[in-house]
Amino acid sequence: MGLEADLARGTAEGRELAELKLEQTRRLHEHLETLQGRGAPQASTPSQAGKAVVENLKSQAEASSKRVDQLYDQARKTGETAATVDSEPLLDLINKAPNPLHLDYIGNKLKRLGMAKQDEAGNWVTTGKPISLNDLEEIYKGASAEGKAGGTEGHYAGLVKQRINEMTEGAGGDAYRAARAARSEHARTFENPKMMDRLLGEEKGNRKTALEDVWNKTVVDGSISDLELVKRQLLTGKDRPRAARQAWREVQGQTVQFIRDMATKGPKDEMGRRAVSGTKMRQALNSIGEEKLNTIFSKETTRRLYKLADAAEDLTTAPRRAAAVGSDTMTRFLSMLDTVTKIPIVGTPFKVAAGAAKTVAELSKKGEAGAQVREALRSPLDPTAKKFSMKEGLEALDKAARPSIARLSQPVPQQFPIQSAPSGGGQ
Numbered sequence: 127m128g129l130e131a132d133l134a135r136g137t138a139e140g141r142e143l144a145e146l147k148l149e150q151t152r153r154l155h156e157h158l159e160t161l162q163g164r165g166a167p168q169a170s171t172p173s174q175a176g177k178a179v180v181e182n183l184k185s186q187a188e189a190s191s192k193r194v195d196q197l198y199d200q201a202r203k204t205g206e207t208a209a210t211v212d213s214e215p216l217l218d219l220i221n222k223a224p225n226p227l228h229l230d231y232i233g234n235k236l237k238r239l240g241m242a243k244q245d246e247a248g249n250w251v252t253t254g255k256p257i258s259l260n261d262l263e264e265i266y267k268g269a270s271a272e273g274k275a276g277g278t279e280g281h282y283a284g285l286v287k288q289r290i291n292e293m294t295e296g297a298g299g300d301a302y303r304a305a306r307a308a309r310s311e312h313a314r315t316f317e318n319p320k321m322m323d324r325l326l327g328e329e330k331g332n333r334k335t336a337l338e339d340v341w342n343k344t345v346v347d348g349s350i351s352d353l354e355l356v357k358r359q360l361l362t363g364k365d366r367p368r369a370a371r372q373a374w375r376e377v378q379g380q381t382v383q384f385i386r387d388m389a390t391k392g393p394k395d396e397m398g399r400r401a402v403s404g405t406k407m408r409q410a411l412n413s414i415g416e417e418k419l420n421t422i423f424s425k426e427t428t429r430r431l432y433k434l435a436d437a438a439e440d441l442t443t444a445p446r447r448a449a450a451v452g453s454d455t456m457t458r459f460l461s462m463l464d465t466v467t468k469i470p471i472v473g474t475p476f477k478v479a480a481g482a483a484k485t486v487a488e489l490s491k492k493g494e495a496g497a498q499v500r501e502a503l504r505s506p507l508d509p510t511a512k513k514f515s516m517k518e519g520l521e522a523l524d525k526a527a528r529p530s531i532a533r534l535s536q537p538v539p540q541q542f543p544i545q546s547a548p549s550g551g552g553q
Contacts, residue, residue, distance in 0.1 A: 154402040154438055158386045167379025175376040176340030182373040184326055187316040189365035194312050197305035206302040210256035211293050213241050217250045219289045228282040266290050321352035341380045353421050381422050385410040404439025
């Protein structure tokens with residue numbers, strides 16, 4: 127009749143094997159839940175997690191901009207922004223632009239200040255009057271405002287800001303240089319990186335990235351440098367550091383949730399749990415990539431995730447060897463017993479001995495079916511017992527199994543490790 131028939135008829139033997147399968151599913155879910163809860167995430171939806179990330183990055187951008195303004199105010203009070211430089215480099219930028227009309231607002235600004243005029247050919251030329259550092263900073267702010275629209279205007283605004291940075295290099299005193307350095311750092315962190323523009327930018331009053339898409343744009347679609355930039359800012363930003371760190375934990379929590387959702391799309395078992403597909407879990411992990419996973423978590427956590435995928439895949443995929451009793455279910459069960467100790471342990475060791483698989487395999491080679499499977503799981507501590515359940519057998523084998531699975535039984539930390547942020551500046 128075979129094992130499948132036993133399962134179909136609901137025999138005691140088949141039931142014990144079904145219970146073992148339910149136990150595997152439960153433990154796989156338990157481990158995913160534990161991983162997800164380590165960082166103590168508070169968001170229950172992608173939108174809530176996205177909101178936490180965006181609000182914290184926006185708050186830090188505003189605080190950074192405010193610090194820049196304060197430093198420039200100090201430079202003005204010292205009179206350092208009254209120093210002047212030649213306006214010719216800025217006029218040269220306008221005249222050589224593929225479409226000078228996009229920069230006419232700068233030419234008109236300089237004209238109003240008495241520093242520039244247009245010749246008969248329409249080119250902008252200097253009047254010989256130099257431009258003050260303070261006036262250049264106002265033009266810089268104007269370019270930043272123009273650039274918020276993105277596209278062509280954003281491109282030209284970037285050229286203007288780059289040219290002003292070149293013109294003011296080394297100008298002014300200590301207070302001005304401190305303000306200029308803060309402004310450059312703000313630009314490198316919040317204005318220049320395309321990732322920050324995607325997360326914080328708006329078009330026609332609407333967010334460029336919906337809150338529910340923030341995690342996907344940051345983790346799946348973004349580059350490793352994009353992800354490192356977001357992580358660095360959330361973990362090292364000076365504004366609201368506790369909330370910012372929590373926002374990073376939301377990124378971690380949503381990452382595990384994504385892996386879990388991808389791996390559990392199948393039907394539910396009788397306990398209401400969806401089977402964990404090792405193949406789909408691996409696809410989810412690979413869609414993120416090991417390098418990004420190491421950035422989001424730690425290398426140890428990434429290793430555990432891949433090990434969990436291996437275990438789930440072994441438990442749900444028929445092995446390559448032929449079925450000893452002509453039953454695909456039997457071969458799956460043998461594979462499950464062979465690999466059950468591969469599951470990364472949550473809490474206490476999983477009470478399964480690798481020797482059980484060997485015993486069952488030997489019996490299956492003799493053509494034995496469900497009843498002998500049950501017999502194979504008798505407790506080695508009580509071989510004469512007439513009545514013996516799967517649960518009792520596994521518990522009895524626990525002592526023999528401990529040495530082989532001890533390495534997987536480390537205590538689970540309460541939170542994901544908050545690693546040191548990547549070194550170096552933003553993009």
